[in-house]
Amino acid sequence: MYEKIKLKYNLNGLEPYISEETMNIHYNVLYTRYLNNLNEILKKNSFDFSIPKEEIYNIIERFPASDRENILFNLGGVLNHELYFDTFISGEDKNADKSNLVVEKYKSLDNFINKFMEKAKKVRGSGYTFLVVDKDRELALVNLSNQDNPYRCGLFPIMNLDLWEHAYFLDYKADKEQYIKNYFKIVDFDKVSKKYEMLKKNIC
Ligand SMILES: [Fe+2]
Known part of the structure; x- marks a missing residue:
């Protein structure tokens, strides 16, 4: 199964620009839901989780047609949020x-x-x-x-x-x-x- 990424800052580390409440919902609820959905549907298809997530776009046709849209939506939800959370640093204008x-x-x-x-x-x-x-x-x-x-x-x-x-x-x-x-x-x-x-x- 794919694991949840760890944030490199605290949930309140992006305040005052993004609140702890927003980060909590975004990371602990929404992103986690995408990840759980993705893991569940891949597991159902006996997927090899050693394959990097990005590679799934290249092998999507191996999955049943009825599952592809669901996989792509949740895969995007996982990758997009992992990149978004990784884009930030705690503390204004550090870099x-x-x-x-x-x-x-x-x-x-x-x-x-x-x-x-x-x-x-x-x-x-x-x-x-x-x-x-x-x-x-x-x-x-x-x-x-x-x-x-x-x-x-x-x-x-x-x-x-x-x-x-x-x-x-x-x-x-x-x-x-x-x-x-x-x-x-x-x-x-x-x-x-x-x-x-x-x-x-x-x-x-
Ligand atoms: Fe989001």
């Missing part, structure tokens, strides 16, 4: 000055944030904005609906923003724009840069 990643393509961190915000504002309904690396090792911003994941399209996600209402409604009510602005105050840009460097070396 904003270490972001070599964006300088390459976006010239400055401010320019990158503006582009990301413009993209995020275009998500209608439930979905995510992702920073991805493509097969040419280029960075790109991509919006996907519901629990779709870039791996499904052959892209490698390194950072994402959850734009489902459950991610912000308790803390921001209908002010999604403020949630999007505050998101960047707790992004671990150093870690995102390291993921990019590693992917650039490993994409063949």
Whole structure:
């Protein structure tokens, strides 16, 4: 069975931008539910859990057609939330000055944030904005609906923003724009840069 990831900060570690209550529901209830659902349906199919989760997109046709949609939805729910939780660091702006990643393509961190915000504002309904690396090792911003994941399209996600209402409604009510602005105050840009460097070396 796949195991729940451990957060690298306390549930209240992202306050005041994301509350402990939101994190508790998001991590302990919603993410956990996706993981339990995924484990249950894979177990029913005698799945080999040593296979990395991302690989399931490449072998989805091995599963009965009637289970595929359920697997993909819950798999996306797991991967998207694991990336989202891993995008953050506790403490404001700790790594904003270490972001070599964006300088390459976006010239400055401010320019990158503006582009990301413009993209995020275009998500209608439930979905995510992702920073991805493509097969040419280029960075790109991509919006996907519901629990779709870039791996499904052959892209490698390194950072994402959850734009489902459950991610912000308790803390921001209908002010999604403020949630999007505050998101960047707790992004671990150093870690995102390291993921990019590693992917650039490993994409063949
Ligand atoms: Fe979420």
